[in-house]
Amino acid sequence: MTESSFINAYTKIEILAGAVRPGLVTEALENPAHGGIAVFYGAVRNLNHGRIVTAVSYECHQALAEKELTTIISEARSKWGDAMDVIVLHGTGRLRVGEISVAIGVSSPHRSEAFEGCRYLIEELKTRVPIWKQEHYIDGDSEWLKGHALCQQGGASEHHSGDTSRRA
Numbered sequence: 001m002t003e004s005s006f007i008n009a010y011t012k013i014e015i016l017a018g019a020v021r022p023g024l025v026t027e028a029l030e031n032p033a034h035g036g037i038a039v040f041y042g043a044v045r046n047l048n049h050g051r052i053v054t055a056v057s058y059e060c061h062q063a064l065a066e067k068e069l070t071t072i073i074s075e076a077r078s079k080w081g082d083a084m085d086v087i088v089l090h091g092t093g094r095l096r097v098g099e100i101s102v103a104i105g106v107s108s109p110h111r112s113e114a115f116e117g118c119r120y121l122i123e124e125l126k127t128r129v130p131i132w133k134q135e136h137y138i139d140g141d142s143e144w145l146k147g148h149a150l151c152q153q154g155g156a157s158e159h160h161s162g163d164t165s166r167r168a
Contacts, residue, residue, distance in 0.1 A: 010085040019099035036111030038118035042102040052138040080113035
């Protein structure tokens with residue numbers, strides 16, 4: 001692979017029925033020209049804004065999701081290098097707590113570009129890609145949640161404090 005042309009760069013986008021298997025990501029990113037590999041896994045958690053979550057259902061408009069992800073990957077390559085290899089996997093259907101719903105992997109010649117590209121991809125996916133998330137709670141209730149950018153104020157502790165002013 002050359003750093004000047006992403007024609008040879010690896011891209012895989014897949015919307016899966018069920019949960020994501022982590023091994024699929026790292027195997028896809030083996031590239032002897034790349035020294036940086038960054039991977040993000042998003043798992044179904046058991047608590048959100050003080051409510052006990054039992055499962056999450058994901059629905060997706062596959063053709064539009066793949067088109068938007070292709071655009072986002074192109075944007076990332078224009079920012080952090082055409083040689084970037086990318087894999088994006090997203091599960092659909094009802095997933096249990098602990099199962100992986102999304103996996104994003106980026107490899108590049110250098111670690112900085114891999115980190116930045118991976119972060120960009122998950123943030124843009126959460127706000128732009130037509131994948132919908134319905135949380136199911138222990139009391140039998142459920143709620144469709146709106147995608148959002150990462151909460152910058154308060155950091156991760158905000159998600160455990162019971163603050164309901166933001167949605168995951």
